[in-house]
Amino acid sequence: MSAVRTVAASNTQILSSLQPPLHVVVGGGTSGIGRGIALAYRKHCPDAHVTIIGRNQSAADEILSQLGPNGNFIRADLSLMSEIRRITKQINAVDVLVLSQGILTFTGRTPTKENIDDKSAVSYYGRVLFVEELLPLLRSSPHGGKVLFVLNSKRGNPSKINWNDMALENNYSLLAVFNHGLAFTDLVIQYLASQPENANVSFIHAFPGSVRTPIANGLPFYLRLPAKALSAVGWGISPEDCAEFMIHGILGTEKGWRCIDEKGETVPNKEVSDEEMLKKVWEHTCEITSRTAQ
Ligand SMILES: NC(=O)c1ccc[n+]([C@@H]2O[C@H](COP(=O)([O-])OP(=O)(O)OC[C@H]3O[C@@H](n4cnc5c(N)ncnc54)[C@H](OP(=O)(O)O)[C@@H]3O)[C@@H](O)[C@H]2O)c1
Numbered sequence: 001m002s003a004v005r006t007v008a009a010s011n012t013q014i015l016s017s018l019q020p021p022l023h024v025v026v027g028g029g030t031s032g033i034g035r036g037i038a039l040a041y042r043k044h045c046p047d048a049h050v051t052i053i054g055r056n057q058s059a060a061d062e063i064l065s066q067l068g069p070n071g072n073f074i075r076a077d078l079s080l081m082s083e084i085r086r087i088t089k090q091i092n093a094v095d096v097l098v099l100s101q102g103i104l105t106f107t108g109r110t111p112t113k114e115n116i117d118d119k120s121a122v123s124y125y126g127r128v129l130f131v132e133e134l135l136p137l138l139r140s141s142p143h144g145g146k147v148l149f150v151l152n153s154k155r156g157n158p159s160k161i162n163w164n165d166m167a168l169e170n171n172y173s174l175l176a177v178f179n180h181g182l183a184f185t186d187l188v189i190q191y192l193a194s195q196p197e198n199a200n201v202s203f204i205h206a207f208p209g210s211v212r213t214p215i216a217n218g219l220p221f222y223l224r225l226p227a228k229a230l231s232a233v234g235w236g237i238s239p240e241d242c243a244e245f246m247i248h249g250i251l252g253t254e255k256g257w258r259c260i261d262e263k264g265e266t267v268p269n270k271e272v273s274d275e276e277m278l279k280k281v282w283e284h285t286c287e288i289t290s291r292t293a294q
Helices: 003-016 032-044 057-070 081-088 118-139 174-194 214-218 221-232 239-251 275-289
Strands: 023-027 049-054 071-075 096-099 145-150 201-206 256-260
Touching: 003 032, 003 239, 023 032, 023 118, 032 049, 032 057, 032 096, 032 145, 032 239, 049 057, 057 071, 081 118, 096 118, 118 145, 118 174, 118 201, 118 275, 145 174, 145 239, 174 201, 174 256, 174 275, 201 239, 214 221, 239 256
Parallel strands: 023 049, 023 096, 049 071, 096 145, 145 201, 201 256
Antiparallel strands: none
8 A cells, every 4th residue: 555545544544433523623724735634534534523714715615515514614814813813713612723824925025914924924923823712622622632733844943043033024035934934833832832731732843745736826927837837747745645644643643742744754853942942932923913903
């Protein structure tokens, strides 16, 4: 059997017998990796309640038709902290929270009406606020709460953080946004896992690999076309296969925090960061997520 078939068989074996059925919430569940994960949970665990979140109603309708009566869509702009506070109040139970919302763009700093750069708002700050708002439900999960950040767990490096300008208000560049997003995610999962009240929740940062999704559609044509050509010749894996590895990684994480690779296995040699660093990232994150529109 191929690696993905082995992993999928193991996922079915574990998930099909779970009682009570899971409540799964997927940010960015209307496309790509998030869509794949939402549908894979439905396949392995037909009684699971799966909620997908995004902005695209027609994409959501297509997925809902496959999710069946236990599927749900919440329409929201996840770049806005106010919106995240509003919609998380509509969620009553969650065992698995997947954060796969993201954009790929080469435009410079583009502030939301809450004055947060949209890329960081979607891929980092909004994700953390999402977790924070749902932590009470995750802590009381009968299965043990699981949180999966889909980003890039292989490249985060705390030495690339600009500690004097963590919001990059004076030192903005796309590379710096990328470096901060990855390193902050590595550190924030460690911070959250270190809090005694979160002992029943595990926090995972994943690298999904190269996955054939529409994420490159937002790029200028001279970058979009090569990406499409690579995809057409079979470069990368399908979102469905990626979903199996991501779920394998979730199921293989018992407690605490973990970085997983594209096969759902532990990323080796991840450094444990010191408490002071974790606290700094947490305090900075809370300062940004508490922003409201002017
Ligand atoms: N694909 C890859 O090869 C790859 C590799 C490494 C890392 N990743 C990371 O994996 C994550 C998922 O990527 P993907 O390839 O699955 O992308 P995708 O197919 O483009 O999906 C992105 C998802 O994010 C949602 N989203 C974006 N902006 C949003 C907003 N403002 N409000 C609400 N939802 C929003 C989209 O929903 P709507 O369109 O409905 O708003 C969509 O469901 C991203 O963080 C990406 O950086 C991907």
